[in-house]
Amino acid sequence: MRPDREKILLDTLRRLLRRGAVARLKNLVAKSHTADLAAVFPLLRSAEQERLLALIRDPKQKARLFSELEDDIRSALLQSMSDNEVAEIVTHMSSDDVAALIATLPDQRAKAVLERMKREDSEEVHELLAHDQETAGRIMVPNFVALPETTSAREAVAVLQRQYADIEMPFYLYVVDDHGRLRGVVSLRQLVVVPPDTALKSIMRTDVVSVHTSTDQEEVAGIVAHYNLLAIPVVDDNNLLVGIVTVDDVIDVIQDEATEDVLKIAGITGAGAYVETQSILKSIHKRLPWLLAAWVGGVVASFVVGHFQQTLSKLISLAAFMPIVMGMGGNVGTQTSASIIRGLATGKIDLGQVKRVILREFSIGFCLGFVYGLMLSLFANLRYGFGLWKLGLVVGLAMICSMTLAATFASCLPLVLHRFRIDPAVASGPFVTTCTDILSVLFYFKIASFFLPL
Amino acid sequence: MRPDREKILLDTLRRLLRRGAVARLKNLVAKSHTADLAAVFPLLRSAEQERLLALIRDPKQKARLFSELEDDIRSALLQSMSDNEVAEIVTHMSSDDVAALIATLPDQRAKAVLERMKREDSEEVHELLAHDQETAGRIMVPNFVALPETTSAREAVAVLQRQYADIEMPFYLYVVDDHGRLRGVVSLRQLVVVPPDTALKSIMRTDVVSVHTSTDQEEVAGIVAHYNLLAIPVVDDNNLLVGIVTVDDVIDVIQDEATEDVLKIAGITGAGAYVETQSILKSIHKRLPWLLAAWVGGVVASFVVGHFQQTLSKLISLAAFMPIVMGMGGNVGTQTSASIIRGLATGKIDLGQVKRVILREFSIGFCLGFVYGLMLSLFANLRYGFGLWKLGLVVGLAMICSMTLAATFASCLPLVLHRFRIDPAVASGPFVTTCTDILSVLFYFKIASFFLPL
Numbered sequence: 001m002r003p004d005r006e007k008i009l010l011d012t013l014r015r016l017l018r019r020g021a022v023a024r025l026k027n028l029v030a031k032s033h034t035a036d037l038a039a040v041f042p043l044l045r046s047a048e049q050e051r052l053l054a055l056i057r058d059p060k061q062k063a064r065l066f067s068e069l070e071d072d073i074r075s076a077l078l079q080s081m082s083d084n085e086v087a088e089i090v091t092h093m094s095s096d097d098v099a100a101l102i103a104t105l106p107d108q109r110a111k112a113v114l115e116r117m118k119r120e121d122s123e124e125v126h127e128l129l130a131h132d133q134e135t136a137g138r139i140m141v142p143n144f145v146a147l148p149e150t151t152s153a154r155e156a157v158a159v160l161q162r163q164y165a166d167i168e169m170p171f172y173l174y175v176v177d178d179h180g181r182l183r184g185v186v187s188l189r190q191l192v193v194v195p196p197d198t199a200l201k202s203i204m205r206t207d208v209v210s211v212h213t214s215t216d217q218e219e220v221a222g223i224v225a226h227y228n229l230l231a232i233p234v235v236d237d238n239n240l241l242v243g244i245v246t247v248d249d250v251i252d253v254i255q256d257e258a259t260e261d262v263l264k265i266a267g268i269t270g271a272g273a274y275v276e277t278q279s280i281l282k283s284i285h286k287r288l289p290w291l292l293a294a295w296v297g298g299v300v301a302s303f304v305v306g307h308f309q310q311t312l313s314k315l316i317s318l319a320a321f322m323p324i325v326m327g328m329g330g331n332v333g334t335q336t337s338a339s340i341i342r343g344l345a346t347g348k349i350d351l352g353q354v355k356r357v358i359l360r361e362f363s364i365g366f367c368l369g370f371v372y373g374l375m376l377s378l379f380a381n382l383r384y385g386f387g388l389w390k391l392g393l394v395v396g397l398a399m400i401c402s403m404t405l406a407a408t409f410a411s412c413l414p415l416v417l418h419r420f421r422i423d424p425a426v427a428s429g430p431f432v433t434t435c436t437d438i439l440s441v442l443f444y445f446k447i448a449s450f451f452l453p454l
Numbered sequence: 455m456r457p458d459r460e461k462i463l464l465d466t467l468r469r470l471l472r473r474g475a476v477a478r479l480k481n482l483v484a485k486s487h488t489a490d491l492a493a494v495f496p497l498l499r500s501a502e503q504e505r506l507l508a509l510i511r512d513p514k515q516k517a518r519l520f521s522e523l524e525d526d527i528r529s530a531l532l533q534s535m536s537d538n539e540v541a542e543i544v545t546h547m548s549s550d551d552v553a554a555l556i557a558t559l560p561d562q563r564a565k566a567v568l569e570r571m572k573r574e575d576s577e578e579v580h581e582l583l584a585h586d587q588e589t590a591g592r593i594m595v596p597n598f599v600a601l602p603e604t605t606s607a608r609e610a611v612a613v614l615q616r617q618y619a620d621i622e623m624p625f626y627l628y629v630v631d632d633h634g635r636l637r638g639v640v641s642l643r644q645l646v647v648v649p650p651d652t653a654l655k656s657i658m659r660t661d662v663v664s665v666h667t668s669t670d671q672e673e674v675a676g677i678v679a680h681y682n683l684l685a686i687p688v689v690d691d692n693n694l695l696v697g698i699v700t701v702d703d704v705i706d707v708i709q710d711e712a713t714e715d716v717l718k719i720a721g722i723t724g725a726g727a728y729v730e731t732q733s734i735l736k737s738i739h740k741r742l743p744w745l746l747a748a749w750v751g752g753v754v755a756s757f758v759v760g761h762f763q764q765t766l767s768k769l770i771s772l773a774a775f776m777p778i779v780m781g782m783g784g785n786v787g788t789q790t791s792a793s794i795i796r797g798l799a800t801g802k803i804d805l806g807q808v809k810r811v812i813l814r815e816f817s818i819g820f821c822l823g824f825v826y827g828l829m830l831s832l833f834a835n836l837r838y839g840f841g842l843w844k845l846g847l848v849v850g851l852a853m854i855c856s857m858t859l860a861a862t863f864a865s866c867l868p869l870v871l872h873r874f875r876i877d878p879a880v881a882s883g884p885f886v887t888t889c890t891d892i893l894s895v896l897f898y899f900k901i902a903s904f905f906l907p908l
Contacts, residue, residue, distance in 0.1 A: 031661075033661075033663075033681060035680050035681050035682070039680070161646050192615050207485075207487070209487070224705075225702075225705045225706070225709060226489050226493070227487060227489050228489070228702040228705075230684065230701070230702075247684070247701050247702075247705070248679075248682040248701075250705070251678075251679045251682075251701070251704070251705060251708065252679070254705065254708050254709060254712070255679060255708060255712075255800060258708070258709075258712030258713075258715070258716075258796075259712075259796045259799075259800060261712070261716060262712075262715060262716055262719060262792050262795070262796050263789075263792055263793060263796065265716060265719070265720070265792070266719070266788045266789045266791075266792030266793070267785060267788065267789050268789050268792065268793060280814060280817055280818055280821070283814075283818055284818055284821055284822060287786070287789050287818070287822060288822070288825075290785070290789075291782065291785055291786065291789075291822060291826060294781055294782060294785045295778065295782060295826050295829065295830070297778075297781070298777055298778025298779075298781050298782060298830075299778065299830075299833060301774075301777040301778060301781075302774040302775055302777065302778055303774075305773050305774040305776075305777065306771070306774045309770055309771070309773075309774075312770055312773055313767075313770050316763055316766055316767050316770075317760070317763070319759050319763075319766055319773045319776070320755075320756040320757075320759040320760045320763075321756055322759075322773070322776055322777065323752055323755040323756065323759065323776065323780060323891055323895060324749065324751075324752025324753060324755060324756055325752075326777060326780075326781075327748055327751070327752050327755075327780075327887070327888070327891055328745065328748060328749060328752060330784070330887070331721060331744070331745055331748045331887065332741070332745065334720045334721065334788075335717075335720045335721050335722050335741050335744075335745075337720075338716050338717055338719070338720030338722065339717060339720070339722060341716070342712075342713045342716050342717065345713075346709060346713060353497075360734060360737075363734055364734055364737050364738055364741070367734070367738055368738060368741060368742070368745060371742075372745060372749050375749065376749070376752075376753075379753060433781070433784070433785065434781070437777055437781055441777060
């Protein structure tokens with residue numbers, strides 16, 4: 001939502017809440033887009049949230065609001081509601097959203113809510129919950145249109161019109177055999193341009209792009225984006241069509257995964273987005289682990305420097321160039337790992353090209369190291385005089401080593417992790433920087449003590 | 455595309471190309487998804503690319519392929535084609551894709567191609583090109599269905615069926631007044647559930663979410679994602695409906711912008727994704743600028759250290775803790791700026807909360823600094839003995855300063871840039887790290903010289 005719209009809605013809601021203008025509040029809430037309400041909800045105090053929620057009369061709107069709210073706010077609101085109230089809300093939610101909500105509830109509560117739902121609905125939810133988190137099976141919905149191969153175009157149109165009441169927007173028409181196995185797909189457009197008696201079998205596309213229930217949601221999103229689909233069919237082990245994943249959920253996945261990538265690269269663990277209302281303690285908790293790794297790395301680096309104390313005391317100016325040698329290595333490492341990670345995430349790099357990619361990054365690191373190493377060498381000579389030319393040589397060589405090493409290491413690591421199916425974004429950031437720091441310092445002093453006494 | 459599928463297609467294409475099996479190649483190409491061809495195209499040598507392109511007989515498939523290829527590969531292919539050939543291809547492309555392609559051509563060439571197009575098509579393209587890059591006006595398509603308010607539901611259904619031949623998938627039906635100004639929107643579902651004589655005016659939603667032609671594409675994507683839309687109408691200064699932006703283009707925008715954010719945070723400038731075929735020189739070029747900034751920062755840091763050479767020579771062990779003090783500041787700075795940048799990009803932080811956000815990050819920085827500073831202080835005492843307790847005090851205090859400062863600075867900077875409508879991602883990464891480095895070193899030695907002689 002545009003910030004100005006959000007601000008107006010928030011201010012109006014607060015003013016009306018303060019004045020207790022119930023009638024106008026009800027009116028405003030009913031008129032507002034649920035997505036807008038969901039956006040301002042986190043900015044209200046929890047007492048305000050509860051009062052506002054009580055004013056939403058339309059159970060469908062309430063359900064939509066709950067579908068859109070962030071997990072932590074939703075959990076807080078659910079705590080003050082009875083099992084019956086929760087069950088009433090989830091009745092109007094789509095089954096993938098219910099599954100996501102149920103998964104955040106304590107076991108006892110989850111069971112109580114599921115028991116109060118219609119049997120048909122709760123079974124659907126149970127099926128989704130049987131699949132792992134972040135897979136196609138978990139985020140699919142069962143609202144698809146599937147017809148036998150022998151159906152005529154005319155019959156298909158009639159079915160679509162009848163089912164419109166149930167399905168917000170039929171994206172595609174799927175064709176299945178007698179066992180419910182996915183056979184083909186027909187676009188709505190084809191249906192109306194062929195003679196009405198044509199059987200679906202003769203107009204369907206048979207090379208349907210589908211995913212398995214166990215496919216990772218990031219891969220699902222990549223496939224939908226790659227083929228510009230509005231929905232993708234999900235099949236089980238027997239190729240039975242069991243659901244579809246729609247493009248709006250795919251967008252959520254892409255946004256969440258992108259945010260996760262950015263935060264992981266920066267060394268923040270755990271789920272997702274910046275949440276303004278998240279407690280400071282929780283934020284600290286998410287940042288502690290990688291900082292601890294960096295801290296340990298720093299302590300190791302301090303031992304390395306300590307080890308070369310004698311070298312350093314012979315030429316105290318060496319200390320002046322420690323920051324730049326380490327910093328440049330760290331920076332080129334971050335650049336490299338970020339571009340590899342995004343390349344893997346968007347499918348621009350695949351594992352057939354590992355050697356080429358690493359060789360490429362090695363070359364880039366070396367070239368950059370050479371340029372900036374030469375510059376630093378010249379600078380050192382200018383500053384400390386050409387009498388100390390060996391200092392210039394040492395810092396220049398150290399810079400080349402540090403940057404080449406950093407680029408190579410930062411390209412290998414994500415590729416290796418990706419091969420072993422570990423998310424490469426996790427290992428980047430502080431880890432690459434820390435290892436690079438230690439190696440840079442080590443090489444720097446090794447080179448220095450080789451050339452010293454100056 | 456899944457890596458295995460891509461590999462099989464690539465290998466098969468290469469084998470058939472080597473064997474000159476033209477008939478089988480034609481068959482394979484015709485059968486393949488264009489998106490798949492576009493994915494393997496960059497992995498072929500340019501001679502192979504040209505031979506393959508010559509085998510694509512269907513001009514529509516060729517057009518789709520050109521729509522999907524990355525800019526640099528497309529440019530290379532276009533160079534060896536005549537103006538007429540290019541004009542024939544773009545005839546079958548949607549106008550937003552033509553505009554994107556034309557924008558990459560030299561002026562002379564662009565003019566020649568546009569002249570060879572049908573007048574109606576080239577006018578459409580001209581209109582798009584009149585808008586700035588990366589705005590709604592540039593990525594919209596004119597294929598929408600707009601009907602007057604007085605149209606009945608029955609008439610609307612008839613129009614939709616006639617227009618199906620032209621429009622791949624009508625997402626929504628827009629309602630306009632006599633002047634073509636956007637008045638409302640009707641979902642396809644509503645059309646079939648109301649009595650056929652109902653006028654659109656009485657069933658349309660009037661609070662249509664729309665964007666202006668000048669709206670930034672990232673904002674357009676955010677709005678489409680926020681309201682879970684399949685398409686969003688674009689209006690001009692007079693509120694005339696001039697186009698729609700569809701969800702498949704929105705996904706591309708979201709992916710590109712996320713990649714750009716990641717790369718910018720890591721200090722890589724310029725457009726987008728990791729392109730395997732991009733020359734090493736070009737990659738180096740993209741990484742040089744920020745590294746230069748970091749280099750200059752490193753040189754400044756070397757002056758700072760040089761300035762405190764006396765302090766350092768009195769207690770050479772101070773050098774051992776330089777890396778950890780600087781590194782921890784840099785890490786917490788990166789964490790902070792990354793979470794703020796994504797918060798801004800996904801709309802979780804808005805500018806009404808600037809003070810709160812900064813105060814929050816300041817507190818987080820201080821707490822983290824306190825914890826890790828205390829740990830470092832204890833470590834220093836253990837290692838160098840409690841006789842040198844002042845060293846422990848110095849490193850502990852320096853760590854607190856460094857981390858608090860880094861977190862505060864890294865939160866202020868993106869917020870300030872965002873307020874001045876500069877992309878906050880640009881200024882992160884190396885810039886934050888570099889400034890933090892200099893400030894950390896400065897404070898470290900300031901504190902040290904205050905407490906020294908030990």
